[in-house]
Amino acid sequence: MNHVSLIGRLTKNPELKYTTSGAAVASxxxxxxxxxxxxxxxRESDFINFVIWRKAAENFVNMTAKGSQVGLEGSWQTRSYENQQGQRVYVSELVVSNFTLVETKEQTEQRKGQSAQQGNGGFNTAPQQNNFNGRQAPQQGGFSTNDMYGKDLPPLNDDDLPF
Structure with missing residues:
Protein backbone atom coordinates (compact mmCIF):
# COMPACT_ATOMS: atom_id res chain seq x y z
CA MET A 1 0.00 0.00 0.00
CA ASN A 2 1.36 3.40 -1.01
CA HIS A 3 -0.48 5.99 1.11
CA VAL A 4 1.18 9.07 2.61
CA SER A 5 -0.35 11.62 5.01
CA LEU A 6 1.63 14.69 6.09
CA ILE A 7 1.00 17.95 7.92
CA GLY A 8 3.41 20.81 7.46
CA ARG A 9 3.91 24.40 6.40
CA LEU A 10 4.46 25.61 2.84
CA THR A 11 8.03 26.83 2.39
CA LYS A 12 6.97 29.20 -0.41
CA ASN A 13 3.89 30.00 -2.46
CA PRO A 14 2.94 26.95 -4.54
CA GLU A 15 3.70 27.27 -8.25
CA LEU A 16 0.89 26.72 -10.77
CA LYS A 17 1.63 25.67 -14.34
CA TYR A 18 -0.35 24.16 -17.18
CA THR A 19 0.61 21.23 -19.38
CA THR A 20 0.47 21.54 -23.16
CA SER A 21 -2.92 19.79 -23.02
CA GLY A 22 -4.19 22.39 -20.54
CA ALA A 23 -4.12 20.37 -17.31
CA ALA A 24 -3.27 22.42 -14.22
CA VAL A 25 -0.41 21.22 -12.02
CA ALA A 26 0.75 22.87 -8.80
CA SER A 27 4.03 22.04 -7.10
CA ARG A 43 13.17 19.78 16.27
CA GLU A 44 14.45 19.15 12.79
CA SER A 45 12.27 19.29 9.69
CA ASP A 46 12.05 17.31 6.50
CA PHE A 47 11.29 19.18 3.29
CA ILE A 48 8.88 17.21 1.13
CA ASN A 49 8.21 18.07 -2.53
CA PHE A 50 4.66 17.59 -3.80
CA VAL A 51 2.49 17.96 -6.92
CA ILE A 52 -1.28 18.43 -7.22
CA TRP A 53 -3.17 18.07 -10.49
CA ARG A 54 -6.19 19.63 -12.24
CA LYS A 55 -8.87 21.67 -10.43
CA ALA A 56 -7.48 20.72 -7.02
CA ALA A 57 -4.19 22.37 -8.06
CA GLU A 58 -5.94 25.62 -8.92
CA ASN A 59 -7.92 25.54 -5.66
CA PHE A 60 -4.80 24.80 -3.61
CA VAL A 61 -2.87 27.72 -5.12
CA ASN A 62 -5.81 30.11 -4.57
CA MET A 63 -6.34 29.06 -0.95
CA THR A 64 -2.75 28.87 0.35
CA ALA A 65 0.39 30.97 0.70
CA LYS A 66 3.93 30.63 2.00
CA GLY A 67 3.69 29.54 5.64
CA SER A 68 0.18 28.04 5.38
CA GLN A 69 -0.21 24.90 7.44
CA VAL A 70 -1.72 22.14 5.29
CA GLY A 71 -2.43 18.45 5.44
CA LEU A 72 -1.56 16.48 2.31
CA GLU A 73 -2.61 12.93 1.40
CA GLY A 74 -1.53 10.94 -1.58
CA SER A 75 1.03 8.49 -2.87
CA TRP A 76 4.83 8.58 -3.01
CA GLN A 77 6.23 8.62 -6.54
CA THR A 78 9.75 8.38 -7.91
CA ARG A 79 10.28 9.38 -11.52
CA SER A 80 13.32 10.09 -13.64
CA TYR A 81 14.28 12.24 -16.60
CA GLU A 82 17.39 13.08 -18.57
CA ASN A 83 18.77 16.59 -17.97
CA GLN A 84 20.49 18.85 -20.52
CA GLN A 85 23.87 17.28 -19.71
CA GLY A 86 22.52 13.83 -20.58
CA GLN A 87 22.49 12.64 -16.95
CA ARG A 88 19.63 10.64 -15.46
CA VAL A 89 17.98 12.63 -12.62
CA TYR A 90 15.65 10.97 -10.10
CA VAL A 91 12.88 12.89 -8.36
CA SER A 92 10.79 11.64 -5.43
CA GLU A 93 7.62 13.53 -4.54
CA LEU A 94 4.19 13.24 -3.00
CA VAL A 95 1.41 13.09 -5.62
CA VAL A 96 -1.46 14.69 -3.70
CA SER A 97 -4.93 13.23 -4.02
CA ASN A 98 -6.50 15.21 -1.16
CA PHE A 99 -5.55 18.23 0.91
CA THR A 100 -6.78 19.83 4.11
CA LEU A 101 -6.37 23.48 5.03
CA VAL A 102 -5.29 23.67 8.65
CA GLU A 103 -5.38 27.44 8.16
CA THR A 104 -6.62 29.56 5.27
CA LYS A 105 -4.54 31.97 3.23
CA GLU A 106 -6.14 34.84 5.16
CA GLN A 107 -5.33 33.21 8.51
CA THR A 108 -1.74 32.71 7.38
CA GLU A 109 -1.42 36.40 6.48
CA GLN A 110 -3.04 37.40 9.77
CA ARG A 111 -0.69 35.11 11.73
CA LYS A 112 2.31 36.57 9.92
CA GLY A 113 1.16 40.08 10.84
CA GLN A 114 0.61 39.12 14.47
CA SER A 115 3.92 37.27 14.74
CA ALA A 116 5.75 40.32 13.42
CA GLN A 117 4.12 42.40 16.15
CA GLN A 118 4.23 39.83 18.96
CA GLY A 119 7.43 37.95 18.10
CA ASN A 120 5.92 34.48 18.49
CA GLY A 121 8.13 32.91 15.83
CA GLY A 122 5.38 32.74 13.23
CA PHE A 123 3.30 30.14 15.04
CA ASN A 124 -0.35 30.42 15.92
CA THR A 125 -1.25 29.00 19.33
CA ALA A 126 -4.73 27.89 18.20
CA PRO A 127 -4.98 27.33 14.45
CA GLN A 128 -8.39 27.27 12.82
CA GLN A 129 -9.18 24.07 10.96
CA ASN A 130 -10.66 24.02 7.48
CA ASN A 131 -11.60 21.14 5.25
CA PHE A 132 -10.14 20.55 1.78
CA ASN A 133 -12.62 22.65 -0.14
CA GLY A 134 -12.06 25.88 1.79
CA ARG A 135 -15.27 25.85 3.83
CA GLN A 136 -14.88 26.49 7.54
CA ALA A 137 -14.88 23.22 9.46
CA PRO A 138 -16.66 23.01 12.82
CA GLN A 139 -14.40 23.92 15.73
CA GLN A 140 -16.09 21.55 18.16
CA GLY A 141 -15.96 17.86 17.46
CA GLY A 142 -13.41 18.26 14.64
CA PHE A 143 -15.61 16.87 11.88
CA SER A 144 -18.00 18.10 9.25
CA THR A 145 -21.49 16.74 8.66
CA ASN A 146 -20.78 16.77 4.91
CA ASP A 147 -18.33 14.31 3.44
CA MET A 148 -16.02 15.28 0.60
CA TYR A 149 -18.70 14.46 -1.98
CA GLY A 150 -21.23 16.84 -0.40
CA LYS A 151 -23.61 14.14 0.82
CA ASP A 152 -25.22 14.72 4.19
CA LEU A 153 -24.11 12.30 6.87
CA PRO A 154 -26.24 11.47 9.90
CA PRO A 155 -25.35 13.49 13.01
CA LEU A 156 -22.77 11.82 15.23
CA ASN A 157 -23.52 11.68 18.94
CA ASP A 158 -20.76 11.25 21.55
CA ASP A 159 -22.66 8.21 22.87
CA ASP A 160 -22.13 6.54 19.47
CA LEU A 161 -18.34 6.62 19.79
CA PRO A 162 -16.64 3.46 21.08
CA PHE A 163 -14.11 5.40 23.18
Missing part, protein backbone atom coordinates in the same frame (compact mmCIF):
# COMPACT_ATOMS: atom_id res chain seq x y z
CA UNK A 28 5.72 23.08 -3.92
CA UNK A 29 7.46 21.99 -0.75
CA UNK A 30 6.22 21.58 2.80
CA UNK A 31 8.35 21.53 5.93
CA UNK A 32 7.31 18.68 8.21
CA UNK A 33 8.57 18.59 11.80
CA UNK A 34 10.06 15.32 12.97
CA UNK A 35 8.57 13.61 16.03
CA UNK A 36 11.80 13.85 18.03
CA UNK A 37 14.42 16.42 18.98
CA UNK A 38 18.12 16.29 18.15
CA UNK A 39 20.98 16.28 20.68
CA UNK A 40 20.57 20.05 21.12
CA UNK A 41 16.86 19.68 21.97
CA UNK A 42 15.76 21.19 18.65
Missing amino acids: GTIAVNRDFTNANGE
